[in-house]
Amino acid sequence: MADNPENIEIKPGDFAPLDKQAGPDKEKIAAPSLTFGQDVWRRLKSNKTAFTSFIVLVLLFLMAFGGQALYHHDPNAQSPKYANLPPKIPGVNIHGLNGHINQSGKDVDAYAQAGASSKVHYVLGTDYLGRDLFARIMYGTRISLEIALIATLIDLTIGVGFGILSGWKGGRVDLFMQRIIEILSSVPSLVVMVLMATAFQKTGMASIIAALALINWTTMARLTRAQTLQLKNQDFILAARTLGESAPKIAWKHLLPNLSSVIIIQTMFTIPNAIFFEAFLSYIGIGISSPQASLGTLISDGQKNFQFLPYQMWYPAIVLIILMLAFNLLGDGMRDAFDPKSKR
């Protein structure tokens, strides 16, 4: 029988040496080699949640920074005649989007009541001063993002600089710098922000940015210091030192690229934090003041009418929640993408 192993007959001609040249080269790398960035990008793309968040963020940024070019409504133009109108999208007949509201149990066309012509329509309605809510949300999102991004950039610069210096110098300098961080981080960050916002005359973007920047950098500094401590004892740093490279150059050319993943991941969590605190400060009334608007002030304005015109708070709140969600989920994804070994 053929499948009985004992009956197999092997003839001398059955085996022949392979031609060395013709066979596939086992040492050849078939796939193109990926840089670190490409590798991260590939891992990020395969993470559906993170990638969706990325797309959502791109869309929100486009809306916030480019939306005004397409939607020509002044976010600050008041028309008291059309105050508190509900959302109306022409051609859509869903309650909540058709310009009707419930008034003491009856369905009323608020636009007809305000004497608006049939051409007048506000996609997300108007606020108590008759300002276009959609335009205001776009504007508010832009202000919120601007504050968060600038504050994060400052955080990043201070935090990374402080961390590298502290880790690199070591010894007494390090000890002293660590004490500063310790003291700063044992003060509730909110209290510091409130103090700064109050001290800088309460209003305006600059004061909030300063307040956010002053407190949020400590985590970044701590992380970069820990990494720097690890890196500085490695051979490539030793090689650079032996070759006579100056310290700033080593920091810039050798430390920073190796710190980049830590920095990027931490940044992804600093931004939503900044967005939250800005909204918080604006909500309690010591942040952005009118006519400027941010998501926090829009929510706080909308809250006053929430019982009767819930859309005035819901829409800015939804934008804020989506923004926070997307940044947090993207941050999680980035952490996995940059460091696949990290536990999760």
Place this chain on the structure above:
Amino acid sequence: MRKYLLKRIFYLFLTLFIVATVTFFLMKLMPGTPLQNEAKLTASEKASILAQYGLDKPVWLQYFIYIGGIFKGSLGLSFQFSDQAVSYLIGSRMGPSMQLGGQALLVGVVLGIILGAIGAIRKDTWADRVATILSILGIAVPSFVLAILLQYYLGLKLGLFPVAGWSGFSYTILPTLALAASPLAETARFIRTDMVDVLSSDYIELAKAKGLSKFGIVYHHALRNSLIPMVTLIGPLAAALMTGSMVVENIFSVPGIGEQFVKSILVNDYPTIMGVTIFYSALLCLLLLLTDIIYGIIDPRIRLSGNGD
């Protein structure tokens, strides 16, 4: 251990001293006085009011009086409520804040542990996904939005709980829920990450090999080991609760410290702002110190040493 403690307590006082100093001088830079209707007052009336608050003295003397007062437990007089000492104001409002904070911490941490444990045990199933979504939402939905929604839908529309005020346990439920969201989310995320790690370790394999029940493994081996690092969350959670209490107490009109703080900010009541700032910092510092001590006791691998790390 003793050397370490002494050192930590020294840094605690240093921190509070710096906070008090910075706050004092920041507040001195600000416009505004305790005088109401300034234009109507005569010069001598103004002088007597300023003298009552000690504002007639040079700034450096005011500073020393203020710092000296702190050691005696005095934080100055409130501008808003004339004649009321700030320390009395804080003391009388501490009860509601502490109760809310404690309840929120309890609810948030217990639910968070359950959610996190479910996520870790049923990793990569629908249960894990639901738990993850809930905990992410807890971080993404700001406490003030959640508070307003709870107040309107559970309080006003369904009439399940009182909408606002402070007279009985039922009044604490909605603010507690609003405050608990953020500790819940933090705890759930933390426990899940940690337990996933623990569940893949060798002694869990051994417990499985011994034939222990799934519950026995999770309860006796996994959860206990995951709970130890949770001690480090005390500080961040307390800070989050302070942040949350400022808006949540305001929305539900709870007569707590957070509500007073926001009011004082809006009416420029500097002595109260300073007092609450110092109080919050002291509370957080103490909690952080306590965290380290507890951590050193329950986890013998951590050695508290006198020299910096």
